[in-house]
Amino acid sequence: MDTLMHAPKTAAKNANAPLLEVSNLSTEFATYAGTLSAVDGVSLSLQPGEVFGIVGESGSGKSVTALSIMGLIKKPGRVTGGTVRFKDEANLLDKTPAEMRKIRGGQISMIFQEPMTSLNPVFRIGWQIAEVLQIHREMTRTEAWERAIHLLDRVGIASPAKRAREFPHQLSGGMRQRVMIAMAMACAPSLLFADEPTTALDVTVQAQILDLMVQLKEEDGAAVMLITHDMGVIAEMAQKVAVMYAGVVMEEATVEELFDSPLHPYTQGLLDSIPRKKSRGQSLKAIPGIVPNLLHLPTGCRFRDRCAAAHSACALADPPLQTMPNSTRKVRCWLHHPEPPK
Amino acid sequence: MRNYLLKRLAQTIPVLFGISILVFSMLHLAPGDPADLLLGPDATPEAVEDLREDMGLNRPLIVQYGAWAGRIVQGDFGRSVVLNRAVLPEVMKRFKNTLILTAGALAFAVVFGIGIGILAAKFHQTVFDSAAMLVALAGISMPTFFTGIAAILIFAMGFQVLPSSGMYPARGGDFFDLMRHLLMPAVTLGAVSAAILARITRSAMLEVIQQDFIRTARAKGVSEDKVVWIHALRNASITIVTVLGMQIGYLLGGSVITEAVFSWPGLGQMMVRAIQARDYPTVQGGVLIIAMSFVFINLAVDLIYAWLDPRIRYS
Amino acid sequence: MTTVSSLDSGAVAPVSARESLFARLKKNRLSLFGGVLVLLAVFMAISAPFLPLQDPDAVDASSRLAPIGAPGHLLGTDELGRDILSRMFWGGRITLLVSIAATLIAMIAGTFLGLVSGYFLGWTDTVISRGIDVLMAFPYFLLALTVIAILGPGLLNGMLAIALVNVPFFARIIRGSTLSLREADYVLAAKGMGAGHSRILFRHILLNSLPTLVVATTINLGFMITAAAALSFLGLGVQPPTSDWGTMLASGRQYLSSAPHTSYLPGLAIFLTVLGFNLLGDGLRDALDPRMRD
DSSP states (O other), X not given: OXXXXXXXXXOOSSTTOOSEEEEXXXXXXXXXTEEEEEEEEEEEEEOTTOEEEEEOOTTSSHXXXXXXXXXXXXXXXXXXXXXXXXXXXXXXXXXXXXXXXXXXXXXXXXXXXXXXXXXXXXXXXXXXXXXXXXXXXXXXXXXXXXXXXXXXXXXXOSXXXXXXXXXXXXXXXXXXXXXXXXXXXXXXXXXXXXXXXTTTXXXXXXXXXXXXXXXXXHHHTOEEEEEESOHHHHHHHOSEEEEEETTEEEEEEEXXXXXXXXXXXHHHHHHHTSXXXXXXXXXXXXXXXXXXXXXXXXXXXXXXXXXXXXXXXXXXXXXXXXXXXXXXXXXXXXXXXSSOOO | OHHHHHHHHHHHHHHXXXXXXXXXXXXXXXXXXXXXXXXXTXXXXXXXXXXXXXHTTTSOHHHHHHHHHHHHHTTOOOBOTTTOSBHHHHHHHHHHHHHHHHHHHHHHIIIIIIHXXXXXXXXXXXXXXXXXXXXXXXXXXXXXXXXXXXXXXXIIIISXXXXXXXXXXXXXXXXXXXXXXXXXXXXXXXXXXXXXXXXXXXXXXXXXXXXXXXXXXHHTTOOHHHIIIIIIHHHHHHHHHHHHHHHHHHHHHHHHHHHHHHTOOSHHHHHHHHHHTTOHHHHHHHHHHHHHHHHHHHHHHXXXXXXXXXXXXXX | OOOXXXXXXXXXXXXXXXXXXXXXXXXXXXXXXHHHHXXXXXXXXXXXXXXXXXXXXXXXXXXXXXXXXXXXXTTOBOTTOOBHHHHHHHHHXXXXXXXXXXXXXXXXXXXXXXXXXXXXXXXHHHXXXXXXXXXXXXXXXXXXXXXXXHHOSSHHHHHHHHHHHHHHHHHHHHHHHHHHHTTSHHHHHHHHTXXXXXXXXIIIIHHHHHXXXXXXXXXXXXXXXXXXXXXXXXXXXXXXXXXXXHHHHHHHGGGTTTOTHHHHHHHHHHHHHHHHHHHHHHHHHHHHOGGGOO
C-alpha cells in the first residue's frame, strides 16, 4: 500500500494510551410514552489496532452506542452525558457538527448492516467512494475517481474500472458490502465501526467479508469496533468483548476469558444458544423471555426476570459493573460481588 | 436505455390514435349534421351538399376517418367557420402565446414549489414548515380565476404596478414588456402547481431522509447541505418529476382560465370562443394540438425520469 | 440493527384501532375547521329556500352595485341591483349540486371500471386501462372543454364534462386497491366457498375499498367545485338566468374597480368551500387510509 493514504501517525505520548475511551455515555430517546435510556452509562476503551466486539440482542443499545460516538444520533434521540476521548481529542461529544464531519469518514468510519439500502441508488459506486476522498483528502475529481477504482480492486472486486461506473442495484449484496468497506477504508481510518456487517449476507459470503475486513485492518492498522449478535463472529474476530443488555454493559472480558469462563448468567445464556461440536445432539438452549421494554425496566437488576440464577438481592438494587480481583475483566452481577445487598 | 426509449415510443402510438379518434368523432357526436356544423349557419345548401360529397359523409365512418387523418397529417386542419381562414396557422399562432404563459407558470411552480418543499423538509417541524404547508394548502384550494382576480385587484388596481391584461402594451412592446405582462398570469396559473409541488417535494424529501443511505452519507462526513441538496434531492427528484409531468398537463389545460382572466391572446381563449360559436374545425385543431403536445411532453418527462433513476435506465 | 425506529416501536403505546373516526378527526384541529367550512357551505345550499332571503333574481335598477352593508342589502347588490347575500345562498346551491352530482357520477363510473379491470384483468383490463390512458392523455381541463364542444354549453353538460374528466381518478385508485385485495385471504376464502364474481366484487372488495373511496371522494369534491365554477366563469357551464358562484364572479369582474365585492365575495365562497373539502380530505386520509398520503 502506498503511504499517501495513511493518516500521519501521531507519535504516541504513552505506549498504552487507548485510541478511544468512552466513559459514562448515555443516550436517550424521547417517545410519546416517555423518555427511554437506550444507552445508560456505558464505558469502553479500545487500543489502537484492536478488534473490540460488542455483543447483545437487538434493542440492547449496541448500535446506538456506535452512532452516539459518531455523532449520528438523530432526533428524537439525544446524547445526554459522558465523554468520548479519541486520540488527542478531549471529548468528541463537545465538537461542533462541522468538526465532527472532518472526523467522520476520515479518522472514524462505519460500515452498516444493510448493504442493500446503505448505498445511494442513484449514484455510481465509484462516485460514492470518490466523494469520501474529495471531502477528506482534498483530491480532484479525477484523482478521487482513480483512487476509488484502486480501492475497489483492493476490496477484491473484479474489473474495478468497469464496476466503478455501475449503480448499486447492479451489484450483489456481498459486492455492495465490499463497496461499503472500500468507502469506509478509503481514508485509512484509525477506527472502524462495523455494525452487523455480515448479518444480511449469505453464509458463504459472510466469511469472505470478515476475512477482507481482517486483511484491510491489518494492512492499515485500524482498530475495529465490531457490533454483532453473532457469538461466532466475535470468537473469530475480536480480542476483547463487551456484552450489552438493555443499554448497559453486563460483562467485559477478553475473548478467551469470555468463552472459557463466562461469569454473567446472561453471557452464559448467549453462549449456550450457539451450536457447538461438543454439544451435538443436545437441544440448543435459548434465553427465556424477551429484552425488557426500556421504559419499564424491572427494579434491581434489569436481567433478573429472565435470569435462572436470580435471587433476593437481584430485586433490591441494580448491580454495579465491577472489576474482578486480579484481572481486567468486569461483570455486572450480584453473584460475583463481594457484598450483595441483603 | 434504448430498449426503454423504444418501448415508451411504442406506447404513445395507441394514445395518439385514441386522441385522433376522439377528435374525429367530435363532429359526429355533436347534435346536427357534420357538414352544417363545419360550414356554420350562413352556408348555402349547395355548399353543404358539396362538402358532404367531399367528406364522403355517406361512406363508412372508417373511410371518413382515414380521409380525415390523411388531411391532418398533411397539415390540413380545415377552415375556421368564424375567421374563414385555414385553422392550423391560426391555432399555431395562438398556441405559441399559450406556451409562453405555460412556460412562465411552470418556471414559477418549479422554482417556488420545489424550493419551498425542500426547505420545509429541511426545517421539518419548525414554524417555517407549518406556515409553508398551510400556505400550500390554501394555494391548492384557490381557484385560478379567483387568484387572478385577486392579483388584478391588488397589483393592477391597488398598487398599479403591473398591467392587468394582454401580452404587450397597445403601442407594441419589447421583451421587457412581455415579462411585465407575463408576471401576474404566470404566477396565477402556476400557483396551484407550485402548492402541489411543494407538498409532494416535502413528503418525498422527508421519506428519503429516513433512508439508510442518507445515514451512510452523514457517516462519510458529507456536509448537511450536500446531504439535502445532492444525496436526498437526487432521489426525491424521481417522485417530483412524475408529479411535474402531471402538472404540465394541468397548466396546459388550465391556461384557458388564466387567459380569460388576463385577456391573454392564447389558444385557450380562442377555443372558448370557438366552442361558443360552434366553430368545430378550430376546436378540433386546438384540442388536437394541445393533446398531442402533451403526449410528447409526457414522453420527455418519462425519459427524464429514466435518466434520473438508473434502476430504470439499466434494466 | 437497533435503530431509533425499532426502539420506538417497542415503547410507543399503539394507537387503538377501535378509536372512533370522529375522535381521530377531532385531534386534527385543521380538518375539524375544514369540516365546519363544509357544513357551512352545505347549510347555505340546503337552507336557501327556507330562509327569509330576497328574491335572488329581483332586479332593482335604482340600487345597482350597492356596497357591503347598504340598507336592505347586507352584502350589497350586483350590476342589476340583485341582492348578493341571497344570490350567494342560491348560487352556492347550484355550485354544490353540480359538483356533488358530478362527483357521484365520476365515482360510480370510475369505481365500476376500476373494480372490473382490476378484478378480471386480461383483455377487460387492457381495454379499460388503455381507454383511461387516452382520457388521461388530455390535459385536465381540455377534456372538459372537448366534451362541452360536443354537447354544447350548459349546466347539465358541464356537469357531465367534469364528471368524465374525473373518472380516471377513481378508476385508477379503485383498480389499485382491487389488485391488492383480490389476493387477500378472505377473498380467496370466499372464492373457495363458491361465491360468485358479483358477490366477491361488491361484497368483499368494494366494502374493503370503502375507506379509500371516502377519502378520494372528499378530495375530489374540492377539484369538482373548482372545475364547475371555472366552466361557469368561462360561460360554458350554468347559463343565465340561472347562476352559480362561478357566473357571479364572471359578471362581477366587469366592475372590479367600482364594486370589487361583486367578484371577491363569490370567489371567497368558492375558496373557503374548496379549502374545507381539502382540509377534511387530508384529515380523513390520515385517519382512514394513511397509505394514500402524497
